[in-house]
Amino acid sequence: MNFRIYPNGFGLVLGVIVALGVVITPQSAEASLKLCNQTSYMLEGAIAYRANGRWKVEGWWTLQPGLCNTVIQEPLRGDDYYTFARAIEGHRGDVEAWGGGYAFCTGEGTFSLTNKSDCAAEGLSLFGFAKVDHGNVQAWTNTFTEPVEYSASKARIAGIQRLLIDIGYKQVRIDGYMGRRTRLAIAKHKREHKLPEGDFLTNALFDSLSREANRQASDAGLQLCNQTPHPLHAAVGYEKSKDNWVSLGWFHLVQNECRKVLKDKLDRQHYYTYAEADIGEGEILVWGGKREFCVNDIRFAIEGDKNCTTRGLDSRSFRQINTEKRGKWRDFFTIENMSVEENEPVRMVDEKNAS
Numbered sequence: 001m002n003f004r005i006y007p008n009g010f011g012l013v014l015g016v017i018v019a020l021g022v023v024i025t026p027q028s029a030e031a032s033l034k035l036c037n038q039t040s041y042m043l044e045g046a047i048a049y050r051a052n053g054r055w056k057v058e059g060w061w062t063l064q065p066g067l068c069n070t071v072i073q074e075p076l077r078g079d080d081y082y083t084f085a086r087a088i089e090g091h092r093g094d095v096e097a098w099g100g101g102y103a104f105c106t107g108e109g110t111f112s113l114t115n116k117s118d119c120a121a122e123g124l125s126l127f128g129f130a131k132v133d134h135g136n137v138q139a140w141t142n143t144f145t146e147p148v149e150y151s152a153s154k155a156r157i158a159g160i161q162r163l164l165i166d167i168g169y170k171q172v173r174i175d176g177y178m179g180r181r182t183r184l185a186i187a188k189h190k191r192e193h194k195l196p197e198g199d200f201l202t203n204a205l206f207d208s209l210s211r212e213a214n215r216q217a218s219d220a221g222l223q224l225c226n227q228t229p230h231p232l233h234a235a236v237g238y239e240k241s242k243d244n245w246v247s248l249g250w251f252h253l254v255q256n257e258c259r260k261v262l263k264d265k266l267d268r269q270h271y272y273t274y275a276e277a278d279i280g281e282g283e284i285l286v287w288g289g290k291r292e293f294c295v296n297d298i299r300f301a302i303e304g305d306k307n308c309t310t311r312g313l314d315s316r317s318f319r320q321i322n323t324e325k326r327g328k329w330r331d332f333f334t335i336e337n338m339s340v341e342e343n344e345p346v347r348m349v350d351e352k353n354a355s
Contacts, residue, residue, distance in 0.1 A: 033072035033081060033132070036143040037063035038150055040158035040174055041087040041096055042210050045144075047071050048104045048129050050080040057104045057113045059084075064206050065159025066152040068141070075138035082129035085144050089263055090213025092166050098144045100130030120231060123254045126299075150176050156201050160186065163209035167216060220265040222323075223330045226253035230277035230285065232333055236261050237272040237293040237305070237318050245305040247293035247318075249274075258330065265327040272318035275333045286339045289319025 035045045046059025049072070061069045063085065072081075082104065087096040103126055105119040119126040134140040150158055154176030161174045161182055169185040178200065186200050193208050226232045235249025251261050253275070262271075274295075275287040294308035295316050308315040319339075323329040 032070050032074070032139050033076060033134075034068045034070050034139075034141040035061065035063055035083065035085070036068035036141055036152075037065050037085075038143050038152055038155045039096075039146045040065055040148070040150065040155060040162045040176075041091055041146070042159065042163070042206065043085045043087060043098075043144060045069065045071070045083065045085040046104075046106055046127075046129075047084075048082040048102070050078065054115050055104075057106060057111075057116065059106060059111060060109070063144070064156075064203065065150075066154075066156030066201075068143075076134055076136075076140060078136075081132040081134065081140075083132055083142050084127050084129040086127075088210055088214060089260075090166055090210055090215075090217045091162065092264055095263070096146075097127070098130070099128045102129045102131060103127070104129050120252050120254075123257070125252075148176075157182070160201065160205065160209065163206070163213055164189070166213040167209065217263050220263065220328050221260050222262040222266060222271060222328070223258045223260045224251060224253060224273060224275070225258040225330055225332045226255055226275075227332050227334045228277065228285075228338075229255060229335075230279060231255065232275045232277050232287075234259075234261070234273065234275040234333070235293070235295060235300075235316070235318070237274075237291065238262070238268055238270075240303075244303065245293070247295060247300070247302045247305065249295060249300055250298075253333070266323050266325070266329060267327075269323055269325050271321050271323060271329075271331075273321060273331050274316050274318040276316075287319065287333045287337065288317045288339045291318045291320060292316070293318050 033047065037043050042065065043063040044060035045063050046057065048055065048057040058071070061071055063069055082102050085098040105113055105116040105124040106127055107113060107124055113124070116122060116124060132140060132142060157178050158174050158176040161172050164172045164182070164185045165174065171181050172185050183200065186205065189209065190197060190205070195204060195208060222236060224234045224236070232253040233250040234253055235247060235251065237245060237247040240246045248261060251259055253259055272289070272291045272293065277285040279285060292315050293305050294302045294311065294313040296302065296313055302313065321329065321331050
């Protein structure tokens, strides 16, 4: 799944500073660490920190637009605090994320991990967190922002507008103003979902809209499924727009796991996938085909499929899958459809992929 990262930045002991996506503010009234969402996205937040000599990673906290969540309720100690946030799956387009260059394992749902370093072996995800430079004060606030700088109140309206668009209200614009079209769309959604009339910006409204957005997203996209006895590293390639080819990876798939790698409704008939498994002693199993895409050694989202070597990239030969323009699809990696050699054609996926 393609992530667009807004890097977290640097803190100052005095005042407030905007740093490409995060406002960092020292606090004195309460000893704590707060995560605030001043974007138009519903976010899921996570933190990493040292406690009693061990690394802990905790999440996911739901961060509604315009609101904050206290994630540590005790005085901050030392410099080892890190944050990460990502938009919920129900939002259309690339997954927006706010992070940095410090890698930590994360789980799913509500999780708390201690001293985890081999993410792949334990079926955990790996994300890049940003360090919180809190200047050794005991309380701090990280506010996630986006290029359009909303106030908290406008972020809340913009968040409602984005969710309305995600579930199909095309007449709404994301501008942070409560106009007539936004009010009519909210009223319609409330009637259809039996929500009480009144305040337009309730937590219940956000919860209802995000549930519907996530439900619609679950019925779209491309999933890669590992039905082999080996953990796989997989990638996908597709034509994002006319003559603009994109490759995304690596996605770690443990045994018997399916993972969504493209979340929006599929609008192309053909997509391309690749996977490999390192089984030790220099032997690598490959699931590939004949269509070359550029790749990298680490997590990548690469525009363009030409001149990989001259661009400092590697390349792999992907296999073609036919989605029949169904909007969603599953591609299965099995021992039976493994390539003997990287460039050998593999058979097309069968009818069970349409499930």
